[in-house]
Amino acid sequence: MWDQTSSSECANVSTLPAEQHPASINESLNSAPRGDKDSSQAFKRISSLSLADTVPKLDQLKQNLAGVIQGKSDPIDILIIALLAGGSVLMEDVPGVGKTTLAKALARSLDVEFRRIQFTPDLLPTDILGSSIYSPADGSFTFRSGPIFCSVLLADEINRASPRTQSALLEAMSERQVTIEGNRLKLPDPFLVLATQNPIDFHGTYPLPEAQLDRFLVHLNIGYPDPATEADMLYAQANDRPIDQVSPVLSIEDIVGAQSLVRNVHVDRSIAEYIVRIVQETRNHHQLRLGVSPRGSLMFFRAVQAAALFSGRDHVLPDDVLQLVQYVLPHRCILTSQAKYSSSSKADIIAEIVRKVRIPV
Template sequence: MDATFKEDLTILKQLKANLESCILGKETEVELLLAAALAGGHVLLEDVPGTGKTVLIKALAKSVQGQFRRIQCNPDLLPTDITGVSIYHPKQETFLFRPGPVMTNILLADEINRATTKTQSALLEAMEERHVTVDGDCYPLPAPFLLLATQNPIDFEGTYVLPEAQLDRFMMKFSLGYPDHETEKRMLFSQASGHPVDRLEPVTTVERLTDMQLRARQVHVDDAVADYVVSIARKTREHSAVFLGASPRATIALLQAAKALAYLRERDYVIPDDIKYLTPYVLGHRMILHSEARIDGTTLDSVFESIFQNVRVPVRLEK
């Protein structure tokens, strides 16, 4: 373990502690968010209001000293309200680009499913290509760029379902859920003197986060583990209960997330347990079950359990 790796681990532990001080009792979700950030992937948080989705995202932005912008999505939001717009300047007799909120390190798209499909599509180029095109000109986004979107799974009035093409560009999807009794009680006292986010101190910079992303990509992946990833993805396409399986983009995202998770867990190599642990969060939102299967009570969890039972796990790895 070299000195840089040790320094990265120290920073990641401090970053994890920062987020856990703002979102109590959600260690798993904090780890997932950090893994996605380290892998350079976008995250969709689906949960009811008031569970701490926005707080978690703001805490991450403050901890890495990144530029943070928030978009409150609604049906009146236009694509140019996100990407920016070219405005004619009379004195210079030319059009000048006025950047939109997408020009940031961490972008929060709150209640993304309330934006129209046309506006949602404005984010596709930014999510995949890391740049936006306005009036024929291409503008690169700051590095790193992370889109963290939220949506309410309960309130469907005035919402627009995210198309499969956009869901496929989110590396992970997960929920925070309600805290348990003791955790919710601790929350009451933790905010007695103000919100924990207001007291957060940065632990690193976006430049260091970019460097860590590059090092996380160098985590070793054995050929047998790569076969394991591909086999799982292919089984999702062949399963009798699945109408739409995981795409090749999903296969790549699963391996990238596994590398980041291994780095977080102080390893420079991926193990099959990393893949199995992340599969529901990385592949679940990209899959669609047959309507007959849903009627019969089949769930994604049962599908994944069936797949895991039918894919051979590598038992011996050589680095």
């Protein structure tokens, strides 16, 4: 179901009058949000954008998020890096550690359209993408777009929906478009999926398939706060909610401009080969039935570019690779049946591979 608690965060398109919707899917190709149109307009206004302009705004974004989720600098950094790289984020952890709150804080910090879908077993693909509604009055069909037509989509408890419904996000996450009744509709630019799931709640859940996991740029664990931070949190939220104080610090132009700068961050050939060597080791490791795909390599490459930009550099260092490897690679791998019963985890295997591969100098 859709979260309709705030009109600024989520609006149920199906509640709009029929005359506000295109009369058909074909007409909706012109009326639905268009990524290429949005980005072209944004680029006209960011021609003078530079690294010096961008980094202070990213620091302000980090301060926004840190004011809501205290003591979690690393997950916040990775979330911002994913935004810069244009990749989707899967946040998996025990209930109550702030996954949804962090996602909502990011959305409120961006001056873009945000929508939230609460995934449930009875959710259908049309509830995400939209559908054509028959009008008995004139015998025509009216297309009503779904919540996926936004810039930031929160897919809350994504593993509670059926695999058929989960698959509705595959094309959107990889190609920034959706196909409805044979017609392709572009999604807005930027477009970011923030998904959450609880690892210990298996009742009524469906594990995400490998094809969908591979489309997430990073996999995050928030973790419990330390005792001192948790005590500070009690006082900070005694009278109000910090998330209510969050205001936008980045516009569409800022985000699109920063993402364009990321693509121009220099990556030395030795760094690219370092990434490839790590990835190849995952494909040959005896405890992994499935290693990292070429898509994973491409995403890793873009992520290290984003990490360099976030650090205020126009070039990538080996440290950027080491910072991101445990967030970008493990969720793309599958353990062998023997490894599942051993003490080794996917994160342990990736760490072993990283220690084995020589770091470029």
